[in-house]
Amino acid sequence: MQKIITTIITLALALGLASSVQAKRGSDGQLNLLYWQAPSTMNPNLSGGTKELEASSVVLEPLARYDEKGNMLAWLAEEIPTVENGGVSKDLTSITWKIKKGIKWSDGSALTADDAVFTYEYCTNPDTGCTSTNYYKDIQSVKAIGSNTVKIQFTVPKPFPYATFVGYNSPILQKAQFDGCQGAKAQECTKQNFYPIGTGPFKVVDFKPNDVIVFEANPNYRDASKPAFNKLVFKGGGDATSAARAVLETGEMDYAWNLQVEPEILSKMAQAGKGTVVSAFGTAVERLMVNFTNPSPALGEDRSEYIGGNNNRNAHPFLSDYNVRRALSLAIDRQILVDAGYGQAGKISCNVLPAPAIYASTANDECKAQNIAEANRLLDAAGWKRGSDGIRQKGG
Structure with missing residues (x-):
């Protein structure tokens, strides 16, 4: 091979x-x-x-997963529920999945809707310590309707109801194996956690x-x-x-x-x-995160704290200015970073979601080309004046 x-x-x-x-x-x-x-x-x-x-x-498998182009594929489910096929309610407050008949666990027993309900209960138990709880948000109930149908009722309308039981972050667990491992006992179930029975x-x-x-x-x-x-x-x-x-x-x-x-x-x-x-190339992006808050040690406990909700009253003295952030971005030669650190394994991206193509945005693509002149123009126009030492200041 x-x-x-x-x-x-x-x-x-x-x-x-x-x-x-x-x-x-x-x-x-x-x-x-x-x-x-x-x-x-x-x-x-x-x-x-x-x-x-x-x-x-x-x-372990989910009801649906994504292919390399970002298309959702029915996996353990018969089809992807939509408003058009009746799988998603018109008010977007529920989704109903139909599991393919005849699917077996590796021990030979049948996969049923009860396994999906159990998985929801297992992960939403606050003492389980489930790392995937964000895939179970805004859910009022998960119920089995017969042996092969699962209905998820949401507390709010969900324009995109495809988080629960979709993708490798939210696969179905076998109830017969993991029952008794909920809550505080989750970490103690070594056999179940190391040797899960799957489909x-x-x-x-x-x-x-x-x-x-x-x-x-x-x-x-x-x-x-x-x-x-x-x-x-x-x-x-x-x-x-x-x-x-x-x-x-x-x-x-x-x-x-x-x-x-x-x-x-x-x-x-x-x-x-x-x-x-x-x-x-996938969706992983290595990036620098900007601190929007004031890091001055003189602030004590309020140092680098976000205060005041959407109207931050503890703003960073210069990184809170969009023009400064944009200028810093334009000053970076990303191609050098790619060539030196990644070679053929790297690509320049200006967005945190660079792929797949059907979701990727080109809104910030100006960052792909270094532009020192534009960076300086932005800073001059925003009032950040360059001193004789090369350091820019505003209002000081």
Whole structure:
């Protein structure tokens, strides 16, 4: 098998691509993945880290998920509920999901609407410590209507009602396994958290926290031709450079994740010919956050505190001025940062949501090109006068 190394790509997508061309379950043998940050649990409700979310996504599944272009796909559900098909109420206060019939958990039992209701109750229990509670906001009730229908009633109209049970942040847990693990007992349920029973293409057969996970193909998976691999080894630990070496130079691993390695080092490793570097761009953005509040130590307990709601009475002395922030942005040469730090794994973005294309905005694209002259013009026009020492001040 050709070794592949990638910078940003989800585990579920990688496995989906591999399995889509296979005709027989497990025909491709063993797949070895290397994440230099190792998962600490297989329960995504107790950890919001990417490594846990991606590892658990091959076992636990949601009613719907997104493809690489941002389109929502029915997964465990028969279809995406809409106002047009009657799945979303006209007043936008409820959504009704219909679960596909015949889906089984890896232990052979049937997936039912009761499992979805239980998942909601598990995660909204304040003592559970669920990291995904924001996916269950504004809900009045979640009820099972028969064995394959789930109705979510909201407390307010929801123009976009697709958070609960959608995506790998909000998968369905098996009630029979996790009942009794709600609330304060959630962290104590080691067996359940390390070896969750799922509906996905794989099941966990060995879990060593912060080290390695061994998966085997789920014999009860709904598609008899998937997964392509009969065994999946998810190794964690080390660092990005050693992960790259394990794929590109030694060939001991098939895939390595999130390789923040100097571009010239990565290119040199690729010359060994054992693997291919692939850059797949997602929604992750590295950025500088601006402090809108006054950081003066003289303020004591009010230092860097946001006071006064929308009318902040503790504003930063210069970063609160939009013209200053815009000038700073225009003064940055982002291409140098991309070339030096990321190489082919980086792209310039002026927005916190750069992808997928159907959601991306071009509203702030002026930042892509450094423009010192415009930055100075903005500051001059806003009254920030340059002194003989090169430092600008306003009204002082």
